[in-house]
Amino acid sequence: MSQFQRLTIAPDQISGSYIRLTPEQQHYLWRVLRLQAGDRLLAMDGLGQCWLVAVEPPDQMQILEEQIPIAPTELPRPVVLLIAMPKGQGMDDIVRQATELGAAQIMPILSDRTLLNPSPQKLDRWRRIAQEAAEQSERQFVPTIGEPQSWSDALTVWNAETCDAYLCEARGDRPHLLQKLLPTRGASPSTKPVAIAIGPEGGWTDAEIDGAIAAGYRVVSLGRRVLRAITAPAAALSILAAALEQDMPSS
Amino acid sequence: MSQFQRLTIAPDQISGSYIRLTPEQQHYLWRVLRLQAGDRLLAMDGLGQCWLVAVEPPDQMQILEEQIPIAPTELPRPVVLLIAMPKGQGMDDIVRQATELGAAQIMPILSDRTLLNPSPQKLDRWRRIAQEAAEQSERQFVPTIGEPQSWSDALTVWNAETCDAYLCEARGDRPHLLQKLLPTRGASPSTKPVAIAIGPEGGWTDAEIDGAIAAGYRVVSLGRRVLRAITAPAAALSILAAALEQDMPSS
Numbered sequence: 001m002s003q004f005q006r007l008t009i010a011p012d013q014i015s016g017s018y019i020r021l022t023p024e025q026q027h028y029l030w031r032v033l034r035l036q037a038g039d040r041l042l043a044m045d046g047l048g049q050c051w052l053v054a055v056e057p058p059d060q061m062q063i064l065e066e067q068i069p070i071a072p073t074e075l076p077r078p079v080v081l082l083i084a085m086p087k088g089q090g091m092d093d094i095v096r097q098a099t100e101l102g103a104a105q106i107m108p109i110l111s112d113r114t115l116l117n118p119s120p121q122k123l124d125r126w127r128r129i130a131q132e133a134a135e136q137s138e139r140q141f142v143p144t145i146g147e148p149q150s151w152s153d154a155l156t157v158w159n160a161e162t163c164d165a166y167l168c169e170a171r172g173d174r175p176h177l178l179q180k181l182l183p184t185r186g187a188s189p190s191t192k193p194v195a196i197a198i199g200p201e202g203g204w205t206d207a208e209i210d211g212a213i214a215a216g217y218r219v220v221s222l223g224r225r226v227l228r229a230i231t232a233p234a235a236a237l238s239i240l241a242a243a244l245e246q247d248m249p250s251s
Numbered sequence: 252m253s254q255f256q257r258l259t260i261a262p263d264q265i266s267g268s269y270i271r272l273t274p275e276q277q278h279y280l281w282r283v284l285r286l287q288a289g290d291r292l293l294a295m296d297g298l299g300q301c302w303l304v305a306v307e308p309p310d311q312m313q314i315l316e317e318q319i320p321i322a323p324t325e326l327p328r329p330v331v332l333l334i335a336m337p338k339g340q341g342m343d344d345i346v347r348q349a350t351e352l353g354a355a356q357i358m359p360i361l362s363d364r365t366l367l368n369p370s371p372q373k374l375d376r377w378r379r380i381a382q383e384a385a386e387q388s389e390r391q392f393v394p395t396i397g398e399p400q401s402w403s404d405a406l407t408v409w410n411a412e413t414c415d416a417y418l419c420e421a422r423g424d425r426p427h428l429l430q431k432l433l434p435t436r437g438a439s440p441s442t443k444p445v446a447i448a449i450g451p452e453g454g455w456t457d458a459e460i461d462g463a464i465a466a467g468y469r470v471v472s473l474g475r476r477v478l479r480a481i482t483a484p485a486a487a488l489s490i491l492a493a494a495l496e497q498d499m500p501s502s
């Protein structure tokens with residue numbers, strides 16, 4: 001099943017044994033993918049449900065099979081990326097790579113040194129990118145992208161009570177993220193969600209780091225080199241996903 | 252010293268206690284960075300040497316101090332990225348992120364499913380990107396970027412005789428890269444260079460994988476999700492750098 005094209009649908013598009021296509025989906029299937037009547041694909045609701053369908057131009061798909069079993073591609077524990085928004089178009093790349101690397105939620109943070117205050121259109125754009133990236137990387141779930149919020153508000157939701165929380169700091173003399181993630185011998189492994197916070201170009205302010213420590217965050221390093229704001233979340237999520245998955249079979 | 256701008260120079264630009272600037276460097280210092288006479292920066296030869304200098308428009312810099320000690324930012328073992336070139340502009344992003352993440356060498360591979368045959372101008376462009384990324388990420392060394400070569404030629408150089416070699420395969424049921432990198436209790440840690448091979452959009456062919464196995468490569472997974480050709484090298488190098496650095500202090 002893994003080689004079929006995937007299309008994310010909303011549950012209210014299903015009507016009996018048919019799925020009605022939105023105008024955007026029609027454009028994508030006929031103009032971009034150039035599918036023909038009868039071609040098959042996987043329709044997914046982004047919440048773990050999957051249907052095998054045959055396309056019927058101009059505006060629907062017929063459900064051939066329900067509850068298609070697909071290889072699990074989600075991380076064993078939900079990972080939340082708390083990302084201080086970089087300037088320019090950087091968030092597009094961050095959302096795309098974070099989705100590929102398995103993030104369950106992407107929460108844009110308005111940190112003290114964040115310059116961007118995104119429009120609602122931006123948020124829609126990031127959600128479209130997440131959906132496309134989830135289809136490409138064969139994920140069952142599309143990560144949710146929250147409304148931008150302040151760091152102090154974020155700390156009331158993601159803190160040591162609710163998750164294993166890490167904040168990445170460049171240039172500090174901090175232990176490495178991987179070192180903190182590997183299980184200590186004898187300790188029972190955590191089953192909590194994981195939150196990982198990445199700062200903006202200029203880094204977190206001291207007050208932001210102090211607030212995180214007070215909320216139970218462990219402050220960690222991503223290594224000795226200074227990473228761009230776009231590369232740091234990809235590095236952090238690669239290491240996190242590897243640590244969470246490394247003792248599981250890969251498929 | 253870490254907050255100074257950095258500029259990569261060639262050893263033959265040094266003349267006594269002065270460093271002569273190329274026209275490109277003059278443009279960069281005066282027009283891009285807008286430096287003024289007397290401003291200081293770090294000149295680095297990309298081979299581990301570093302000088303504190305004061306700029307003197309229009310065409311030179313005076314050496315103020317030699318052998319500047321800078322925080323080590325290189326990985327404890329050299330890492331070679333063997334990268335089957337993706338289509339389009341993908342190599343630009345790969346070279347930039349691989350440099351930030353600490354690669355010592357980037358070797359473009361003409362794999363069976365590689366479509367790109369890059370011009371010499373492309374190679375120059377990638378070398379410029381590597382130099383800029385090395386300056387930004389505060390590395391002592393600029394990764395070397397080799398001439399594109401066939402996979403069979405690459406295997407004669409990078410194989411189990413010369414390095415610890417890994418080939419990443421998507422969709423296979425392979426052990427995770429991180430699992431293979433973590434030291435086995437009781438075993439003495441390797442000191443060899445590490446080579447990591449990443450395939451093109453369509454993946455390696457079976458013959459290419461067989462060739463790698465015959466040359467002593469371990470075939471590994473980067474996790475359960477399908478990564479784009481741009482994201483896979485960033486994920487692999489993030490995991491590699493973390494495994495090599497995680498038991499060292501971060502600065």
